[in-house]
Amino acid sequence: MAELRVIPLAGIPEVQEGADLAELVVGAVQLVDDDVVVLAQKVVSKAEGRVVRLDDIEPSARALELAGELDPRRVEAILRESVEIIRVRPPLVIAETRHGFICASAGVDTSNAPEQGMLVLLPEDPDASAARIRERLHELTGRVVGVLVTDSFGRPWRQGTTDVAIGAAGLQVVLDLRGQRDRVGYELHATMIAVADEIAGAAELVMGKTGGVPGAVVRGLHVSGDAKARDLAMPAERDLFR
């Protein structure tokens, strides 16, 4: 196995609605085939105009009831992005998004919004966002790459967040080793590896949160495929922790 490189996408200006993210990526790093281009959800959402103004939100009765000390307009935004509320312990609201991801606030976020009083929502369909950006990168460079859209998710049982994939195009998201055997002939223990989430975390290490590095290129992997990040969501009936 060869070495990996994780190259920050540096020097990218504040992203506005309508921005051509592929063009910004190409201006930052010269791509080669098999690169995985990782973009933070926040810039993808901003480019897609997935931003709402708190003042424009009328909280529903359910939002007012759930809110407690929270801003009921923010809770309303979370409810609109959710198909199910999994747990509430203020200030935490853990919800399942329309895409099937379970995360804090259904991905609704105030930090890194374009201005105060704004909320950034997850992309409408992050897999489709990744596919569009991938196609545009091919158009601009002729390179065949993978694209991930990522967000910072907490997890049960462990402190802190790690970045995970919420959108994917042009790569495998899970490496399936079922049936493969180790050197002694035993079937492998960890047989499905969530490589897309590991790539997302690797990219986060060079992205930081306060600076202007909204993504990274991971070079040296050979994980081309055509899975979707949605495939990473565990089907409810197989999940022991809902």
Added chain:
Amino acid sequence: MAELRVIPLAGIPEVQEGADLAELVVGAVQLVDDDVVVLAQKVVSKAEGRVVRLDDIEPSARALELAGELDPRRVEAILRESVEIIRVRPPLVIAETRHGFICASAGVDTSNAPEQGMLVLLPEDPDASAARIRERLHELTGRVVGVLVTDSFGRPWRQGTTDVAIGAAGLQVVLDLRGQRDRVGYELHATMIAVADEIAGAAELVMGKTGGVPGAVVRGLHVSGDAKARDLAMPAERDLFR
């Protein structure tokens, strides 16, 4: 932020009890200060002799009761490594280990065991293992590095495993950005980043599961510190998903 490199520890032979892992690392990669040396739990456990023979295990009444279709000797090994059984759905037993980690089978594993009929257990104290290896690396090279011991854990809500840190020495495991603000002045959303888990996942990408690459060196980070991987375990009273 500079680029990261993830360098596989290739050419390392099958590890025997008593092996000097630091020497094997130094033979594979020339270290520099601030490198993070990542080692799969399996080689650390084998070097420490944390292996048991199934035939030597007498299952207790509780193991026989829990086992169902599972091998009651294996269930007994899991019980001995656990402080609490969190969920059972055969063949899955999710347990909290003595170290405070919640994972499948309390880390007890048959794959990649030295021979058939053997189980590999987690190191007795993986933070101490990491500290010993780190000290020995310093002795051999004069370099000041971080060391992680990692394992593949499943997670609720998402498919597949990602590698996470179960032992750490010489680095921060969580980057705490609480109080820091984004460009608009909002407090950051993802304020505690589990960098050690992201480093563990990045290393897994070059390790594979069937080959002979039991670790990696992650170069280009500046995360020196003195946290323990135990600090990544969420205190029970703050956990919504037990």
